[in-house]
Amino acid sequence: MSEVSTHKERTRQRILNEAAAVMRIVGTEGIGVAALMKRAGLTHGGFYAHFSSRDDLVTNGVDRMFNETRERLQALSPLPDGAERLSRLIDLYLSTEARNAPELNCPLPSLSGEACRLPEEARARFSVGIEDMHRVIAGSLEAMGHEQPQALASSAQAELIGAMALARAVPDDAHAERILADSRSQLKQRLGLVPAARS
Template sequence: MRRSAAQKEETRKRILEEAAMAMRVQGHEGISVADLMKRAGLTHGGFYAHFASRDDLVAHAVDRMFNDSRAILRQYLGEKPDADGLAALIDFYLSEHAMLRMEQACPLPTLSGEASRLPKAARLRFEVGLDTFREGIRRALESSGVRDAEGLASSVMAEMIGTMAMARVMSDKDRALAILSASRHNLKERLGLAMK
């Protein structure tokens, strides 16, 4: 019996979800098509019914991850970003929960270091995701009356991404949490945001 288009789309979504989780934790080189399909409860041979190649999968998984990031931006910054929303975004992004739940968190701390080695289509989609995130921060800074919101947005993003990457490599959880806390405090203080 032939599977319906809806069933095929649901299967594709499941594969992408598994790929996005794997990439957030292991990077794009950590994705094995055979392991991925097994985790999705599918056969290795079924992969090519959904993707032209592993590179095609990686590009679509990057899209999937940044869809989640855009949802986070909408949640905290919305259509009219403000200082409170930006402070809440910083608190969320640099939280213990985000540190421990890599498979669900923003892909930037994990993948930024290897983005230049992603397949071309994935690299271009990664850049779009990065620009979208930076633009959300820029708009929030600008609406808060910050001068040079463009330049500052890049600096804020770099600190958030770097802080989370650094915290995740710490073997001492208390030390990692202290790094996150210090960065949250210092970023909000530097930006003149209400301390939360």
């Protein structure tokens, strides 16, 4: 690859990094090309040297977000069994750190509500991201011997995403912490990761 091509690819990656971070915070509909290019330290006019349209940027930004999430999920793979992997995923996903840094974490809690309005190709890539997460959860449940790992994984995934979305929506930090802690505890009990609480 020539020096010019290498520089162009680095610039494209810098734009995508900024786009992925911004979209997790303001959504795909809130991202403006001019403001994004300014954040990346570039001129507005240079945008079309890297992307054919705003929709092209959004599609590739969605790809970038889910590639980053996939890498985090794959980092759990070396853990020795399904229960340990799943418990760690729940703790990481529903952590205070994840709540306070949406720009660095899974885009599903931030963007699920607008996924139906994404450009067609971006929506297809969004669906792949959902399936990636579902596969990790279902695989862990299957390794634990659950009879219906696919259905249980769908339910668990919905709770993870919904709990984080709610925790970010409420303005009170103490309330948000309760949402996260309660969801972590209830999910682990329901999935057989800890003994059920006695009434």
